Amino acid sequence: MKIVSINAWGxxxxxxxxxxxxxxAADVICLQEVTRTADRSGWSTFADGExxxxxxxxxxxxxxALLPGYTPCFVANDAGPVTDGDGVELRQDFGIATWVRDxxxxxxxxxxxxxxxFVDHTVWDVDDRPRAALTVTVRDRIAERFVSVIxxxxxxDPAGKGDSPIRFDQAQKLVQIIEHVRSSSDVIVxxxxxxxxxxxxxxxxxxxxxxxxxxxxxxxRTSSYTKEIRSASYLMVSSTSVVRSFEIVTxxxxxxxxxxxxxxx
Numbered sequence: 143m144k145i146v147s148i149n150a151w152g153x154x155x156x157x158x159x160x161x162x163x164x165x166x167a168a169d170v171i172c173l174q175e176v177t178r179t180a181d182r183s184g185w186s187t188f189a190d191g192e193x194x195x196x197x198x199x200x201x202x203x204x205x206x207a208l209l210p211g212y213t214p215c216f217v218a219n220d221a222g223p224v225t226d227g228d229g230v231e232l233r234q235d236f237g238i239a240t241w242v243r244d245x246x247x248x249x250x251x252x253x254x255x256x257x258x259x260f261v262d263h264t265v266w267d268v269d270d271r272p273r274a275a276l277t278v279t280v281r282d283r284i285a286e287r288f289v290s291v292i293x294x295x296x297x298x299d300p301a302g303k304g305d306s307p308i309r310f311d312q313a314q315k316l317v318q319i320i321e322h323v324r325s326s327s328d329v330i331v332x333x334x335x336x337x338x339x340x341x342x343x344x345x346x347x348x349x350x351x352x353x354x355x356x357x358x359x360x361x362x363r364t365s366s367y368t369k370e371i372r373s374a375s376y377l378m379v380s381s382t383s384v385v386r387s388f389e390i391v392t393x394x395x396x397x398x399x400x401x402x403x404x405x406x407x
Contacts, residue, residue, distance in 0.1 A: 145406070147173075150173045153201040162394055162396045163209070169280075182200055191266070192268045212242055214240075215276065220237075221234060221235045240293060254315070297312055320332070331378070332376075333375075339371070340357075356379065362399060364399065366395065385405075386405040
């Protein structure tokens with residue numbers, strides 16, 4: 143069973159991302175920074191006062207069209223204005239999405255906020271945006287086990303990736319999710335752009351609840367990201383004995399984040 147996690151950057155490098163997703167042959171695909179605009183497609187411009195970025199109007203539908211043999215699930219963290227190619231302002235949902243290959247029955251779903259609650263922004267905030275976690279539990283028929291994959295896009299703070307009370311509160315909510323699925327899962331995977339330093343107390347807390355970090359202090363950024371701190375994305379497992387392989391993909395570059403690829407025995 144192969145699991146992929148990557149911050150898709152709103153689809154800013156969509157052509158490269160699409161080409162890679164079509165060849166990666168993953169069974170569970172977890173994307174962060176996924177956009178969704180009702181009944182629209184193509185490109186948009188996102189601006190929050192700190193940065194202006196190209197984004198797909200509907201990355202969720204774009205990726206779903208690439209993966210016809212998968213069950214998709216999208217959760218919106220928040221929503222706000224974007225501008226399409228004609229300069230028309232539209233409302234765009236922003237969140238995370240997971241796709242599961244149809245051969246793996248989805249036997250459980252859980253989505254809950256780990257920071258704040260859904261907000262409809264008049265103007266996008268730079269900081270303190272809501273964050274949700276999405277969990278899918280699937281039946282791996284080949285290995286005869288249940289696997290729960292938890293993903294999230296951790297809260298962002300313009301002050302940096304250091305520990306803070308709200309980040310510790312987020313970690314405690316993640317622990318609640320882990321314990322919620324533990325009784326029905328043989329393997330638990332936690333992945334996503336956590337926006338944390340490797341030394342964060344979050345990892346200490348999650349380790350106390352049986353999760354092992356496979357990334358540690360490795361570089362998870364691509365050449366499109368020019369800031370000094372290179373830690374962002376992580377992947378954790380409840381048992382290293384079931385890991386066949388783990389890779390932080392350096393090529394091809396399909397976002398400003400590197401993809402994480404886990405293969406289970």
